[in-house]
Amino acid sequence: MKPPSFQYHRPQTREELGALLTSLDNAKILAGGQSLMPMLNLRVIAPDHLIDINRIPELAGIRETADGIEIGAMTRQADILSSPIIRDRLPLLTRALEHVGHIQTRSRGTIGGSCCHLDPSAEQPAICTALDAEFVAIGPKGRRVIAAADWFQGMLQSSLDDQEFLEAVRFRPWAKGHGYGFAEYARRHGDFAISGAAALLEADGGSRIARAALLVFGVEEAPRRLYEAEAALVGQIASEIALAPILDAARALDPMEDVQVTADYRRHLAGTLLGRALREACTSLEQRS
Ligand SMILES: Cc1cc2nc3c(=O)[nH]c(=O)nc-3n(C[C@H](O)[C@H](O)[C@H](O)COP(=O)(O)OP(=O)(O)OC[C@H]3O[C@@H](n4cnc5c(N)ncnc54)[C@H](O)[C@@H]3O)c2cc1C
Incomplete structure (x- = not known):
């Protein structure tokens, strides 16, 4: 399909971009076009103006x-x-x-x-x-x-x-030597993930965790930090982490259901991927600190 007709603008500075955005109705910014162009071609959106910001x-x-x-x-x-x-x-x-x-x-x-x-x-x-x-x-x-x-x-x-x-x-980068882990499940490499998880860990100078971040994405409508599970990690020894509070946090999520998978499947995936991301973060913390 072809996109609906629109007027094309190509500002050269941030000021020109700002002026266009304030003066034009129903305008859309074009960056890399990797999401916008398919949406235009499928006519999911129909802006009157396209503002290309590739020359700023x-x-x-x-x-x-x-x-x-x-x-x-x-x-x-x-x-x-x-x-x-x-x-x-x-x-x-x-x-x-x-x-x-x-x-x-x-x-x-x-x-x-x-x-x-x-x-x-x-x-x-x-x-x-x-x-x-x-x-x-x-x-x-x-x-x-x-x-x-x-x-x-x-x-x-x-x-x-x-x-x-x-x-x-x-x-704001975490301290040098912090641990990090990432895991996702997609049907094929390069496809959008069905769900994913990430973990960050900082040590207290010894073997205990002083700071943690845990996150799932592709589960609910927006990425979700698991603050209570993060707090439960603080003070634990990285190589002996208790996974129970993390799995409890995954069970309490309210996942989306779509044509690909059910909400229950996403909830299960969230727990599995969190475990993998966290184990990877622990290993990298031990290797990097
Ligand atoms: C085959 C394929 C596979 C992909 N796989 C993945 C994947 O695995 N994971 C993933 O995350 N993404 C994936 N993508 C999407 C890709 O990452 C896109 O690059 C991204 O979603 C949009 O970035 P873009 O620069 O192309 O933005 P565009 O498509 O140009 O714009 C996207 C939206 O952001 C707005 N916008 C852009 N820049 C600005 C700005 N500076 N200020 C205000 N609004 C702005 C636009 O108006 C539009 O609404 C895939 C895309 C394709 C085609």
């Missing part, structure tokens, strides 16, 4: 800042995956990106596009949630910074309004 150089790039790492919204997934800075400081993101689509889709697809599209099974917004990332948005009133916990407003719905765009995602 300030929106792309990976920067080390005083507080951590900032990744421009238009940074391609392939560039993040191959970045030595990301591999060193945000290794969970590198690990998860290996599962995102294919080399062709990663060469066009952007972190910003994925975090604005918000497919429940998308790895990048999930890892942003695990790492407590911040989303930097620009709108008519200037810049605002949105915590990952406030970013998700429902199925495919971020907290951006129609006149705002995502400029960058900010991360």
Whole structure:
């Protein structure tokens, strides 16, 4: 199918982009096009204006800042995956990106596009949630910074309004030598996951866990942190973790049901994948610390 007709705009700066968003009705931003173009071709959406942000150089790039790492919204997934800075400081993101689509889709697809599209099974917004990332948005009133916990407003719905765009995602990396683990189940490699899980662990200088993050995605409409299970991990010895509170947390989830799998199946998968991600995080904590 062909997309419905629209007017095409190609701003060269963030200011031009902002002006277009405030003056045009029913406009859509085009980033890597890996989700937007199929939706246009299937006529799921019919914007009157398409604003192509591929020629705004300030929106792309990976920067080390005083507080951590900032990744421009238009940074391609392939560039993040191959970045030595990301591999060193945000290794969970590198690990998860290996599962995102294919080399062709990663060469066009952007972190910003994925975090604005918000497919429940998308790895990048999930890892942003695990790492407590911040989303930097620009709108008519200037810049605002949105915590990952406030970013998700429902199925495919971020907290951006129609006149705002995502400029960058900010991360505060965990301590050097932290442990990380990731597991997902997809029917074929490169497909969207049916469900996935991630774990981050920091040691107290010895063998006990001082900080933990646990997350499932593709289970409910948005990625879900398991805060109680995280708290239960603190103080435990990494090699002797009790899995019972984690499995209890998985049982309490309220999974989606769709044509692929039932809610019960997703709940079971969540527990299995959490266990795998956590074991991988424990092993990497022991090896890296
Ligand atoms: C075959 C195939 C397999 C895939 N497999 C996976 C997978 O396994 N895991 C996964 O996570 N994804 C997968 N994807 C999707 C892919 O990761 C997309 O790149 C991503 O969903 C969207 O990024 P994009 O840059 O292409 O954004 P686009 O498609 O251009 O835009 C997506 C949405 O975000 C909005 N948007 C984009 N940038 C901004 C911005 N800066 N500010 C405000 N709004 C913005 C757009 O208006 C649009 O609504 C797959 C895609 C394909 C085609």
